[in-house]
Amino acid sequence: MSSQFEIVGIRPADAKPPVRRQKWYRGKPLFAAALLGLIVAGCLGCGYIMTKDPSYMNLSNCNVAPDREFLFGTDTMGRDIFSMIWYGGRISLFIGAAATVVSTFLAIVFGALSGTAPEWLDTLLMRLTDILLSVPNLLVTVLLQAILGEANVLSLSLVIGVTSWTSIAKVVRTEVRQIRGSEYVIAAKCMGGGFFYILRKHLTPNFISSIMFMVVMNVRSAIVAESTLSFMGIGLPLEVISWGSMLSLSEKALMTNSWWMILIPGAFIVATLLCITSIGNYIRKKANNTQSNL
Amino acid sequence: MNDDILLDVRHLTHVFPLSKKIAVKALDDLSFQIRRGEIFGLVGESGSGKSTAARCIMNLYRPAAGEIIYKGVNICDPAQFRTHRKMLQTTRQLIFQDSSSSLDQRMKVCDIVAEPLKIHRIRPARGSLRAEAEFQLRYVGLDAGFLDKYPSELSGGQRQRVAIARALSMEPELLVADEPIASLDVSIQAQIVNLFRHLQQEHGFSFLFIAHDLAMVEFLCDRVGVMYHGRLVEAAPAKELFSSPVHPYTQALLSAIPIPDPRLERARQIRQFTEDPENFQGVLTEVSPEHYVLMREGEHHG
Ligand SMILES: Nc1ncnc2c1ncn2[C@@H]1O[C@H](COP(=O)(O)OP(=O)(O)O)[C@@H](O)[C@H]1O
Numbered sequence: 001m002s003s004q005f006e007i008v009g010i011r012p013a014d015a016k017p018p019v020r021r022q023k024w025y026r027g028k029p030l031f032a033a034a035l036l037g038l039i040v041a042g043c044l045g046c047g048y049i050m051t052k053d054p055s056y057m058n059l060s061n062c063n064v065a066p067d068r069e070f071l072f073g074t075d076t077m078g079r080d081i082f083s084m085i086w087y088g089g090r091i092s093l094f095i096g097a098a099a100t101v102v103s104t105f106l107a108i109v110f111g112a113l114s115g116t117a118p119e120w121l122d123t124l125l126m127r128l129t130d131i132l133l134s135v136p137n138l139l140v141t142v143l144l145q146a147i148l149g150e151a152n153v154l155s156l157s158l159v160i161g162v163t164s165w166t167s168i169a170k171v172v173r174t175e176v177r178q179i180r181g182s183e184y185v186i187a188a189k190c191m192g193g194g195f196f197y198i199l200r201k202h203l204t205p206n207f208i209s210s211i212m213f214m215v216v217m218n219v220r221s222a223i224v225a226e227s228t229l230s231f232m233g234i235g236l237p238l239e240v241i242s243w244g245s246m247l248s249l250s251e252k253a254l255m256t257n258s259w260w261m262i263l264i265p266g267a268f269i270v271a272t273l274l275c276i277t278s279i280g281n282y283i284r285k286k287a288n289n290t291q292s293n294l
Numbered sequence: 295m296n297d298d299i300l301l302d303v304r305h306l307t308h309v310f311p312l313s314k315k316i317a318v319k320a321l322d323d324l325s326f327q328i329r330r331g332e333i334f335g336l337v338g339e340s341g342s343g344k345s346t347a348a349r350c351i352m353n354l355y356r357p358a359a360g361e362i363i364y365k366g367v368n369i370c371d372p373a374q375f376r377t378h379r380k381m382l383q384t385t386r387q388l389i390f391q392d393s394s395s396s397l398d399q400r401m402k403v404c405d406i407v408a409e410p411l412k413i414h415r416i417r418p419a420r421g422s423l424r425a426e427a428e429f430q431l432r433y434v435g436l437d438a439g440f441l442d443k444y445p446s447e448l449s450g451g452q453r454q455r456v457a458i459a460r461a462l463s464m465e466p467e468l469l470v471a472d473e474p475i476a477s478l479d480v481s482i483q484a485q486i487v488n489l490f491r492h493l494q495q496e497h498g499f500s501f502l503f504i505a506h507d508l509a510m511v512e513f514l515c516d517r518v519g520v521m522y523h524g525r526l527v528e529a530a531p532a533k534e535l536f537s538s539p540v541h542p543y544t545q546a547l548l549s550a551i552p553i554p555d556p557r558l559e560r561a562r563q564i565r566q567f568t569e570d571p572e573n574f575q576g577v578l579t580e581v582s583p584e585h586y587v588l589m590r591e592g593e594h595h596g
């Protein structure tokens with residue numbers, strides 16, 4: 001009997017599928033996280049690892065190449081770059097974080113407002129963001145900074161934050177338009193929840209995963225913006241030490257052939273950005289996965 | 295029975311604009327009243343405007359015409375709504391058809407049940423919000439083990455119980471339930487309807503129960519209104535409506551209910567209902583005490 005009904009082309013499945021134990025760190029950007037953690041910890045605890053006063057200008061020690069005393073050398077004003085890196089990193093990272101907080105807050109409020117607004121207001125607000133989005137960021141930044149006057153850390157964070165919320169706001173608005181008709185939002189409205197209550201309790205938790213990647217990337221672009229602006233001489237002044245303002249010395253450094261003045265802050269910036277990018281990519285992948293699992 | 299009227303819907307009309315030229319008249323001169331402590335059933339085929347009526351009553355839609363008087367307040371008037379907002383939000387509660395979408399998937403059951411208390415910053419009578427949530431859950435037949443679960447871990451019936459607990463945590467005076475049992479299994483439907491009946495006796499709230507399952511309506515409701523294309527065609531006490539329907543649409547609707555007796559069931563005839571516009575003209579006329587039928591002046595339905 002069995003020979004008559006032989007099944008062709010089907011192999012019996014292995015009785016035991018090979019169980020491969022998933023390591024907890026598989027696919028997680030461990031190296032990036034560790035490196036970023038190290039940099040952040042070093043910057044936050046710069047008081048413990050600095051060997052010199054970072055703002056002390058020792059003119060007898062200008063342009064010293066890295067040696068035993070000055071681990072990363074000194075700059076054209078005789079400041080110790082090793083100390084400056086950690087000390088200035090604090091400012092750069094702070095600007096990255098503060099600008100992101102500002103832009104994310106603006107984006108969420110603006111996006112949610114637009115997403116819950118009636119049709120005409122929504123259109124108006126979105127056209128407005130389109131206009132902002134189409135103007136080069138740098139232009140707006142320079143303009144705002146010019147209005148605000150002499151840049152300091154807070155004003156620079158504010159300016160960078162105010163110029164970088166539009167793309168997140170568009171995503172928030174699209175998400176909110178989908179969520180706002182859900183019955184749990186209507187139920188919360190019936191119960192008397194106000195705009196900010198619903199935004200905090202129901203909207204944000206449900207769209208946060210889709211903007212998380214952009215938020216992390218915003219930290220990155222804020223650090224880049226700070227460096228760029230300071231490099232161009234319209235950001236932080238030379239006395240305020242940050243990675244960007246350290247790079248602004250590079251012009252002079254090139255003339256004296258002091259590679260360390262460019263390479264070392266540059267390397268720190270690039271390493272930080274790469275770490276943030278890889279963490280951001282991980283978050284994006286995870287968000288996509290959880291969405292498809294629903 | 296207390297004859298005090300809690301909710302008075304008068305000549306309610308609501309229009310959905312589909313485009314600049316076309317509009318759907320979802321409610322057309324709808325009038326009914328709900329007394330304190332009464333269960334009023336609203337039935338009608340899908341698309342007859344039941345949900346729209348519920349949402350107008352909950353102030354989610356602004357009706358195009360007509361008024362809704364709730365506890366003496368015209369809630370369609372923005373100024374009056376604003377002055378009584380707090381009272382309106384705390385004493386009216388809505389339960390949706392689909393409990394999987396009316397509960398936020400990212401909130402735990404205890405947060406969901408205590409949410410209205412939190413919004414209105416009401417000091418929970420039983421100490422903490424969690425204790426309050428547990429109390430309300432027990433009321434609807436769920437034990438404390440459900441407090442820390444997420445809605446996706448519950449069955450449909452359990453989720454609907456959570457939604458009921460959330461609505462009841464405010465001790466509402468008017469509960470509006472929009473097809474609360476339509477997405478449940480038949481056996482669970484009966485449980486939930488029993489629960490509603492029990493809770494209504496316990497709390498004494500007025501209850502607008504929207505359904506298209508007529509058997510459940512007959513069991514639960516004191517009075518029933520039948521809707522067709524946005525109009526109320528007949529309203530009567532439940533017993534009377536089911537024993538002697540007058541309007542042809544109601545008769546057709548009732549003749550479609552299966553009878554749990556084979557002999558009678560075999561003899562049952564489903565009455566054909568022709569969409570004769572003649573049947574939907576005129577005014578609600580009282581044919582016997584409390585029994586209103588939509589008909590022309592002096593006309594009598596067979
Ligand atoms: N948001 C809306 N936009 C346009 N038309 C709608 C909307 N909601 C309901 N309608 C229309 O209004 C009518 C009544 O709908 P509804 O109140 O949902 O009926 P029911 O709840 O009795 O099934 C239907 O014809 C429906 O197509």
Ligand SMILES: [Mg+2]
Nearest residue numbers: 344345346473
């Ligand atoms: Mg409906």
